[in-house]
Amino acid sequence: MNTPMLPGTPSRLGAHFDGEGTNFALFSANAQKVELCFFSSDGQSETSRLLLPERSGPVWHGYLPGIRPGTLYGYRVHGPYDPDRGHRFNPNKLLLDPYTREMRGKYRSYGDLLGFINSDPKGDLSFNTRDSAPFVPKSLVTAPETHAPSSERPVPRSDEVLIYEAHAKGLTMEHPAIPESLRGTYEGLASDPMLEHLQKLGITTIELLPVHAFVDDGFLVEKGLKNYWGYNSIGFFVPEPRYFGPAGRAGFRAMVQRFHTAGIEVILDVVYNHTAEGDHLGPTLSFRGIDNASYYRLVQGQQRYYVNDTGTGNTLNVSHPYVMRLILDSLRYWVEVMGVDGFRFDLATTLGREDHGFDPNGGFFDALRQDPILATVRLIAEPWDIGPGGYQLGQFPPEFGEWNDRFRDTTRRYWRGDDHSAQELAACVLGSAGYFDRGGRPAGSSVNLVTAHDGFTLADVTRYAHRHNLDNGEDGRDGHNANYSDNFGIEGDSDNPVVQANRSRRQRNLLATLFLSQGTPMLLAGDEIGNSQNGNNNAYCQDNTIGWVNWQHRDESLVEFVSGLSRLRKAHSSLRQSRFLHGAVRESDGMPDVEWLDFNGRSLDWRDPGLSTFGLILRGSGECAPERQVQDTLLLLFNRDADDLPAILPVPPGGYAWRLELDTSAEMSFPARRIDSGNMNIQGQSVVVLALSADEVS
Incomplete structure (x- = not known):
């Protein structure tokens, strides 16, 4: 290439075409020089190298x-190769531009991606001179981007949000009504059959597992497996190409627009706590070779090694201004250009770590909340990592919702019959105020879940007492031990009708508890159709029928049940209040906003470790309009005992009667009939919901 390179500008990082040429800018505080390498259109031949001037x-x-646009390129960054001082520059390794919008090619030949010689006794202190360019994807110059129209964004009421966690590929791979060419693609996610299904469930928000470009871990490739979940990011601006459909990269933005037209938000599970480069024995793909000492948190006094608060081998140094800038630029890109509506931050505790530990007022959170674009989108934290003081449930800034694993474990333990679990469930049903009711946070801060991608599916919670992860190639040692599950006497599938009935009822009870609790409910994709992973509770590497949602054997009755729960929750504002309920007396009528009762109408004995049944009267808090305060009153009755039990119903106010809205003891769970007696038989292992209605309604 004979054209001389001009100085350009440092103002925008990455490669930006202005109509006549392209400006290239790369951050590296410790480099000695940077080479820009261009490649043939097939990515196989390096055509020229130029120094950034x-x-x-x-x-x-x-x-x-x-x-x-369309030009393929990469970087070779020169500097010291001195791991003991935190530097791992190796110009023999072609590096992905951290700001590239698209990649061409795939990672291959794992040994050639290493900055050191794998067989050398000195390990990562050795130096690998083999060129990695033939074995890595190339960055791509792209055309200037237009912003997605913000006017098309759906904005569901905060109290009506219902999240659906799904895998971009696995949700549609086995859906018979989706054309084969669209299955497993972004376009398939927003196809008519999927949109109709989600709308039937009342879903307002789809949360996608990671779609940033990611890498299959070397140890998985050796076993013939793949990184299915995608928590191994390398391209923070790149939609993962393996989910491309006929429209390629444009299919992602088209997917978002179709969801928006259907009234559904799109939020992304994002991984900014670590990268795919792993620990000191990992490959040199981008950040490590650009400026290892800046991008990663290194062990103080032993800079050869990485702080591993994430459990993945490395931890991004989010407190570094240019690393923080990378993350914020990435987030804005997905909102402004790709049109997404929010983010769920994987291992979010890591993002709030400063030198003194986790800080909810740390630099990243401050920057995020003052950003004029990012301050307006939905933010959800996974409130833990494995570092010191890593469990931070309830400690995030008020703008965040948080995954509440205490809700998950407590709900499972209660229905399994564990001691002391009823007391814990009572707190969860009211939004886990002990964790979240501080600093003016709304009751929706608790993102309630009984299942998620990580762990058993709902069907497997009722089929397996133990994990069955041998297919992962780790001798069954991976995944959670504490599943709080119940197989009803038979491990795995059963054709015993009694066992099947008990399992179905347990699923309905778990789901009912989720939808009847204060907070923001989240449903795992496939739970509503009875999807099983054959007892695998860590299907991160199962890009196959284990990890995919099985639509062929869908349980239609369960779909109808979930749809009914969604309608019930939407119909009663007392189930989704924005303020926490503490039994405060309402000025309008002198009644408490919440009241706990046993089945005899008396106060509960909270000291009983075996407490297994309880009633809960929910009334609209002071924010509720006076004319709705009576109509929004509900009575929830929980009976986990095996036996049917009589319950004395509270006397309704004058002019009103109790109306049965939900009874999980039968598949047809929404009878909507009036209760004329002051007593009611509550069947074993069931949840009942009664609502006040005008006396003349029958």
């Missing part, structure tokens, strides 16, 4: 006229 502070940059 200018450095402005830690940003290397240059402008090259005539470089147009």
Whole structure:
């Protein structure tokens, strides 16, 4: 290439085409020089190398006229290879631009991606001179992006949000009504059959497992497996190509627009706590070779090694200004250009770590909340990592919702029959106020779940007492031990009708508890149709029928049940209040906003470790309009005993009667009939919901 490279500008990192040429800018505080490498259209031949001619502070940059969208490129960054000082520069390794919008090619030949010689006795202190360019994807110059129209974004009421966690591929791979060419693709996710299904369930928000470009771990490739979940990011601006359909990269944005037209938000599970480069024995793909000492948190005094608060081998140094800038730029890109509506932050505790530990007012959270774009989107934290003080449930800023694993474990333990679990469930049903009721946080801060991608599916919670993960190739040692599940006497599938009936009822009870609790409910994709993973509670590497949702054997009655729960929750504002309930007396009528009763109408004995039944009267808090305060009153009755039990119903106020809205003891769980007696038989292992209605209604 004979065209001289001009100085360009450091203002925008990445490669940006202006109509006549492209500006390239790369952050590296510790590099000695940076080479920009261009490749043939098939990515196989390196056609030229040019030094970035200018450095402005830690940003290397240059402008090259005539470089147009579609050009393939990568970087070779020169500097010291001194792992003991935290530096791992190796210009023999072609590096992905952290800001690239698209990649071409795949990672291959794992040994050639390493910056050191794997067989050398010195390990990562050795130096690998083999060129990795033939074995890595190339960055791509793309055309200038237009912003997605913000006017098309659905904005569901905060108290009506219902989240559906799904895998971009696995949700549709086995759906018979979706054309084969669209199965497993972004377009397939927003196809008519899926949109109709989600709308029937009342879903307002679909939460996608990671779709940032990611890498299959070397140890999985050796076993013939793949990283299915995608928590191994390398391209924070790149939609994962393996989910491309006929429209390629444009299919992602088209998917978001179709969801928006259907009234459904799209939020992404994002992984900014670590990268795919792993620990000190991992490959050199991008960040490690660009500026290892800046991008990663290194062990103090032993900079050869990485802080591993994430359990994945490395931890991004989010407190570094240019790393934070990368993350914020990435988030804005997905909102402004790709049109998404929010984010669930994987291992979010890591993002709040400063030198003194986790800080809810740390730099990243401050930057996120003051950003004029990002401050307006939905934010959800996974409130833990494995580092010191890593469990931070309830400690995130008020703008965040948080995954509440205490809700998951407590709900499972209660229905399994564990001691002391009823007391814990009572707190969960009211939104886990002990964790979240501080600093003016709304009751929806608790994102309630009984299942998620990580763990048993709902069907497997009722089929397996133990994990069955041998297919993962780790001798069954991986995955959670504490599943709080129940197989009803038979491990796995059973054709015993009694066992089947008990399992179905347990699923209905778990789901009912989820939808009847204060907070924001989240449903795992496939739970509503009875999807099983054959007892695998860690299907992160099962890109096959184990990990995919099985639509062929869908349980239609369960779909109808979930749809009914969604309608019930939407119909009664007392189930989704924005304020926490503590039994405060309402000024309008002198009645408490919440009241606990046993089945005899008396106060509960909270000291009983075996407490297994309880009633809960929910009334609209002071925020509820006076004319709705009576109509929004509900009586919830929980009976986990095996036996049927009589319950004395509270006397309704004058002019009103109790109306049965839900009874999980039967598949037809929404009878909607008036209760004329002051007593009611509550069947064993069931949840009953009664609502006040005008006396003349029958």
